[in-house]
Amino acid sequence: MEKVFLIGDNEELISELSETLKFKYDITEELDESVEFVFELTGYNSDVKFNILNFIDEKNSKAIIISSSLCITALEQSIHSKHPERIAGASMYPSFTETKGIEIARTKFTSEENFNKVKSLFENIEMEVSIVKDRPGMIAMRIITLIINEAYLVLQEGTSNREDIDTAMKLGTNYPHGPVEWSEMIGVDLVYNILLAMMNDFGDDRYRITPLLKEKYLEGLI
Numbered sequence: 707m708e709k710v711f712l713i714g715d716n717e718e719l720i721s722e723l724s725e726t727l728k729f730k731y732d733i734t735e736e737l738d739e740s741v742e743f744v745f746e747l748t749g750y751n752s753d754v755k756f757n758i759l760n761f762i763d764e765k766n767s768k769a770i771i772i773s774s775s776l777c778i779t780a781l782e783q784s785i786h787s788k789h790p791e792r793i794a795g796a797s798m799y800p801s802f803t804e805t806k807g808i809e810i811a812r813t814k815f816t817s818e819e820n821f822n823k824v825k826s827l828f829e830n831i832e833m834e835v836s837i838v839k840d841r842p843g844m845i846a847m848r849i850i851t852l853i854i855n856e857a858y859l860v861l862q863e864g865t866s867n868r869e870d871i872d873t874a875m876k877l878g879t880n881y882p883h884g885p886v887e888w889s890e891m892i893g894v895d896l897v898y899n900i901l902l903a904m905m906n907d908f909g910d911d912r913y914r915i916t917p918l919l920k921e922k923y924l925e926g927l928i
Contacts, residue, residue: 714747750777750899790815842903857885862918898923
């Protein structure tokens with residue numbers, strides 16, 4: 707089996723992905739030149755992510771890097787790598803595997819061969835692959851985080867409580883989770899930083915973070 711190495715600051719995501727990959731790939735705890743795929747699973751901390759990319763370059767010069775890029779684009783990450791041709795972005799977040807779908811993105815530097823191998827890897831673990839542009843939030847999380855942000859505004863205004871908001875959205879849209887519940891599964895910190903990245907990138911007021919969501923994010927830092 708092909709060797710895979712998982713690294714990053716999101717232990718929950720590392721555990722989830724390890725469980726998904728272990729039947730088709732050899733999950734190794736040591737990064738060396740025999741590793742063929744590296745998953746970089748840092749969500750939004752750029753200092754951590756860029757340091758890890760440097761670490762990967764030092765230990766392995768050939769492995770394809772599949773990196774979480776919902777907050778930090780694959781292109782921005784490529785600037786911090788000696789081998790930008792091997793970096794592909796992916797929409798990975800806690801609970802993403804239950805959707806059986808994945809969005810992947812390439813830069814102009816990502817080689818066609820490497821990108822096709824990334825696509826094949828996800829297809830091999832029975833996930834439906836969507837190829838999207840390298841933008842913050844990609845597609846699903848861009849929409850879902852906006853819904854979550856609006857739900858927190860409704861909650862903040864006292865229009866409804868969290869249980870009724872979640873129930874109404876599940877019944878009305880057939881979503882698997884209500885927006886407040888979803889925010890907790892994904893991680894309020896990641897939701898906050900996806901919205902922040904989109905606000906900074908697109909400059910559109912619709913991505914402005916609801917004060918209650920910001921409050922929940924800050925509380926999580928204490």
